[in-house]
Amino acid sequence: MSLVQRGARLRRSPFHEATQRYWPRGFTVYNHMLFPTNYADFEEEYWHLLEHVTLWDVSVERNVEVKGPDGARFAQLLTSRDLSRCAVGQAKYVLIIAPDGGILNDPVMLRLGEDHFWFALADSDVLLYAKGLAAYAGMDVELAEPDVSPLQLQGPRSKEVMRDLFGPGILDLRYYHFVETELDGIPLVVTRTGWTSEIGYEIYLRDGRRGTELWDRIMEAGRPYLIRPTGPSDIRRIEGGILNWGADFTAEHNPYEVGLERLVDLDMPGHFVGREALRRIAAEGVRRRLVGVEIEGERLDFNATEWAVLADGEPVGEVTSAIWSPRLRKNIGYAWVPVERSATGNRLIVETGAGAREATVVAMPFVDPQKRIPIS
Template structure:
């Protein structure tokens, strides 16, 4: 992976005699960055840390990420995910154009279904990993991860002369996640919506607000996303309605729970996957996810065929990491990837996401490592000190390659 700028570990960052390192610098709140339509509602609950995602302030946690983890595992939680910008593709060529964007064969995606997809570059690199929603025969939404796919799709449509409209629409989701999510969604929309199959969607009206509800989420738990039309106007109204319905269920606002998503082997764009990684390297070489045999062409197909024929130089693996407890990943404790070495001391890759798992009672992470270091049981050495830019010195730990996902490997929980 090529950095645009050198990492802090690669430059001289030693403070001068009068310098003071601010261990938790603030993120400026000001007009230039976008706000989620739910920004003021989620902030009223006490957001303690933001990051910037899709050029938008994103609540990361409300003060105690570990307590939020247990709330997700044991109850029901509400997430402000208005940062998931919605790109709508419509028009006579909408199906063919959208099918060209992704490696999945969308002839297998019926109206009313959702699919987790990659959007790939000509070299097979991952541009984005959105959830795709098929609302009509020729109407698709891309619920984006953190990159400007709207610009990419607009450019491709223009250059290719496709008869489509590509635009960002005034739709913004919240997530309702956790084992009690089904009960809350039943109270809001009825049992028919709550019991819909995994990765399906339903249209509904709630207090005159038009919404789409999908059986999806970034938690590896039972979950739903509620996509609100006219979100700029009605975001506060929807938030309050969900919050009041959630009171009997002890609903809690949380940020996306990275402990749980790491346990579930779920990928984070910009960390585990980037433009410099391809779907095969990150373990998504399933024929249903990257269909290299489908009749239709897609961007990056030839490159991925060549990559599969050539074989992988590296892969994303699960690792257990020894030593003291790591942080929660979304608490500012892991600023940069951790360097990974083999037993001979050679650099073989990096840990891209890591945390302490409270229920497993061990440090776990995802690591992109060279192919010789991928077999289960391979002993590695991880320098967790790389996560602070080297300011606090080295933190060398033993690690071992293990199976991932770390919890619920067959992903049965969210289908319950």
Template sequence: MFSITPSTRIRPSPFFDATVAEGVTSFTVYNRMLMPTGFGDPEAEYRRLLEGVALWDVAVERQVQIAGPDAARLTQILVPRDLRKCVVGQGRYVAMCNHAGSLINDPILLKLADDRYWLSIADSDMLFWARAIAAERGLDVAISEPDVSPLAVQGPLAEDVVAALFGDWVRDLRYFWFRETEIAGIPVAVARSGWSKQGGFEIYLMDGARGSELWHLVREAGRPWDIGPGNPNAVERIESGLLSWGGDTDDRTNPFEVRLGRFVDLDVPDEVVGIAALRRIAAEGPVRHQLGAVLEGEAPLQPTVLWSDIELDGRKVGDLTNCAWSRRLGRNIGFALVSVSAKPGDAVEVLIGGRRVPAALVELPFF
């Protein structure tokens, strides 16, 4: 056992007390906040996500708010996806890149007004990046981290729970679309989104003092569907082929290498950060691509070092960037970021813990 020393550098979420009451057993640090990673029963948490409905504290998905007269222009400069047709109430999955075309975040962009946007970010300092680009371009914007904390309701029964809480209008929300509303006087935005392929919603709390209250409202609404606590599930996300920025990417990874090419519009304005490099990469073709790997063996592996080398015919062709025991496949599986010379169907070896583990490369997703 070990403990995390309290520090102003690590913040609890508005739902922290509620998760402690639920029996949280482990945390990780993400965007300088504590995120629950387990409640003591991994099998039940996995099954709840696949077959029922789970409640996740994902307040660590911080928002970068861009507001002001030049908000639309700056937001477009930051993402190589055409936003001209994006309307208020719509979200878009976007691939933020640096000037070399390397992926530096993959947030959900939410348009709250013509002059106000949120970037719901993965684990990195996009607040500083946005401020630097705005200053560099001399734009009239205010960039901040607002008091906004998402609470995820995920699983095949999530829609019933959220509809019971807010009304049947939520059933008509399209994926990544959202609506601002309130529940018991608590201001929220309800979006059809979440880091799973099992369906669900994220409720963006806009008053951090009322986190426990919102948690208990959702918990009570979900009681008829046997809702329970959970967390972004590593096994399900790998089975479903969901990218983890920073886990499955390095500082050279571009969107085309990790199946995000469809979120890059090469005809956006030249002032978009990284677009010149992305056009060049698209013309030349990426040197790596992301595949799945199914490892031989009948027992879960415990890799202590990721990334793990992948060899084909005795030479390294890439890395295994994650690994988990798939309960549905009965095999260890993971993502392979490998040379384009390696193809689905190839037999490879993965170097794990001093052993060479045979594996087969496959297309993603696994399911």
């Protein structure tokens, strides 16, 4: 279960050869691409993220590019968030909505022009869905997966590394905004975004032939600040209330169940797929919700499968992600429960990998609920 079968079917990122020098301990597959999971102990990488700066290959966030005369109309068709409020040079966290109101993906979207967009995807085949939608939309639009591969530079010293790479002007870049630039002639897009709830940036490589060159340049600039490569920090993303599509929610869930109704603009002037379904769901209400939970007892390992949630001795839901937070000294996570069990303070039983444990519904995020850290 610990090996990933190699083959040409599994793509490698432009940074793959560079990452091998640091001996990644494991890989998973995400969007048909090999994805390094970690280079050291997960908790060690977590503390390094909190105290220093980390570099993470997130090329697996494959992009769908939308452009053409009807690019803006088609991009709006994909998502429930009002894109008329998104300026060129701005990024937005958005939802790709199915006709029944389910969430097909939750990408970060970049608006590069009035009719030019990138959607940096979680792990699902949105390009195929978009092509099918375009075939019947009657719009003049081009859809493709561009030669774009992001890295994440995250942690409290990431600003110093960025300043040394790009000059002090890069520090004026606002949260969820981006700039098109270059480094030593390497074409890039730099955004003030990330998947860590820490201060950070994403650096989108626009020429896949220069991955090793860019990686080495960043590692060199980060050496005075103790930079090191890591994989995704599930500890930090759960602390920060960041959800993982495919694990915490899927196409079977809608924004109102997940707690992402702020990303739904039912009264916007533009049209999007699933609008009437979401309007009906909003009027009728939902029967289940995704909630934060604290699970009592000794440290738990990160769950590899869903854990059953019980109330009054009966199964009522499941834990999707659960992990030990070293700084909170608690087991924290997310669980699907019926609406009547979703209020803060409700008591539950979770069938963990270490046996039954008592749990309590709590507010999310668990750390920095006002998002002051990443915005700073």
